[in-house]
Amino acid sequence: METLVVERLAQFVNNGELDARMIKVESEHSACSAAFGAQAAGVRAFSATNSQGLALMNEILYIMSGARLPAVFGIVNRAMSSPINIWCDHSDTMGCRDTGWIQLYCESAQEILDTTLQAFRIGEHKDVLLPVMVCFDGFILSHLYEPVYIPTRTEVKPFVGKYRPHVKLDPDKPVTMGPVGMPDSYMEFKKQQAEAMEAAKKVIKDVDREFKRRYGRGYGGLVEKVNIPAKTIIIALGSVCGTIKEVIKKHKNIGLLRIRSFRPFPEKEVKKACAKAENICVIDRAFSFGNHGPIFTEVNSALRNCNATITGFIAGLGGRDITPDDIENVIKNADEGGTLWLDVFGKGVSR
């Protein structure tokens, strides 16, 4: 799935178009570790993975964010086995929710490119210094051909800029990286990490705004709003938002709130956008067993003081297509409340 990404990067490096070194490793655990090492040595590190591969990185993901190394990874969203499944859903990145990585979700091929460029600026910002996952739907976006505007190197350079690490491993200027954080300091580290994630909200918005000024394309920062305010609002992330945009053209009083940044979570923006809504539909391409869909839970928490009916829809797991008819079904069941499963066991919706 991410093979295409890595293959193309290998081509760039081989053809001398990208000043970089490819490091071949035997597993995702090592890939993430190598990226950590490279980043610690003071260069930009990038990798791509998904699904069980991302799960194998999990241990190092925490170490990367805790060490405040702003690597950028492309994550091609895919289901978790078992049963064995290679198709799209968001279970893999939702499982990394608390790793301390920024998570940005894309809707189109163009947005993947643009968000990757933005990700370096966001992660490397002095108020942030956190690694970023650029998440995009497996197959639906990863195996898609569509027109993309590719900026030239000269266009990109002034935006992304040269990497100036805040600290690096340097024999002439020794530093300690990855020290022990005893009970008397660990919590201070974590508080600073929490503040950095909070600060990332403004940076994500600012960087997107600057991107728009420079290239004419912007994505709304943390969230994208379509037809808001509205009586019914659908909240979702990823490629399904394109299908939703197409469907709601035919409806009055239905809006879309596309969550672009899941971490940090745009609580304030969700609250503001849904302030006057009566029904909120949350589409989750993942499920937290024993509770609800992960976005549903977060939206409920953000809207804890609202009167709106919030209904969660579990859809598109393991590559099941989310069709315009499914979106119509969501709209039809907008006032049901609780969690419904879409298109499972041959039923339109079910508890």
Add this chain to the structure above:
Amino acid sequence: MIEVRIHGRGGQGAVTASQVLAMAFFEDGKWAQAFPAFGAERRGSPAMSFVRVDKKPILIRSQVYHPQYALVLDPTLLDAVNVCKGMECCGFIVVNTKHDIGEMHVTNRYTVDLDTIAMKVIGRKFVNLAMLGAFSAVSGAVSMKAISKAIRLRMEPKVAEKNTKAAKMAHEMVKKEVSK
């Protein structure tokens, strides 16, 4: 919006054909998407790919269920899959075969012997890009100029030259059938 479905067998280049067709539409100034049916195809098993095209950016991200056009690269698929699935009877089907394909629920049916063309021009039965020439003739939705350019952009020069020639031959053959 036009939706096209390409039926092939794993290894016959249905996915490449959809990508080249999308590029051709793009060359003609349209917005296009190309993507495979999301399966785990093995060589020889039935495979599908899709193209969507519109005058404005395409937002929809679901699979294609009701195409106006179905292009069939391998005649043996007619017995294996329902190539008319989801199509209105006013849709168009183009099949690579030298035999009569008989009645189908879709009224506009065209056959073209791409195997013979490919054997003559390419030397092997690579019919996926030749089919695009036939599609251009049947639909009139994309120019041969754009298809030739897309083939040149996507393939190595030598391969591109042969495939362009095969596509043009297929185009001429089908054009005759269409104007009948």
